[in-house]
Amino acid sequence: MVDELAMSGRMLQDIPLKYKLERVAKIAETLKKLGASENEIEEVCFTIYERVANDHMRRVLHSLRSSNSEKESLFEGLEEGKMDGWEKSRLEKFIKDNDLKKNKQTEELIRDLEYFLQK
Secondary structure, three states, X not given: OHHHHHHHOOXXXXXXXXXXXXXXXXXXXXXXXXXXXXXXXXXXXXXHHHHHHHHHHHHHHHHHHHHOHHHHHHHOXXXXXXXXXOOHHHHHHHHHHXXXXXXXXXXXXXXXXXHHHHO
């Protein structure tokens, strides 16, 4: 059930990243209390973390697109998921190679992403 919710995009939607991470930790804690094995907990949390990371990367890319409206063609396919699954290193290369401007929101979202990836 958790996998289905996480993959559907409905789980933890529109919640700040910090609170998403706290919710996932709470889910893990609850599963442990219910007697789930470490492997089961890891599997469930991995699915949720993957979805959270992908959703957050989309937010970063949307913010970049807003800051670089003259380069909108670089973001072709964003809405269709063609940029899903990007790693932070790919994002950094994309920004550098295309000389993209970052606004305050973009910089904050990238800092949040760095924080998330350290967890």
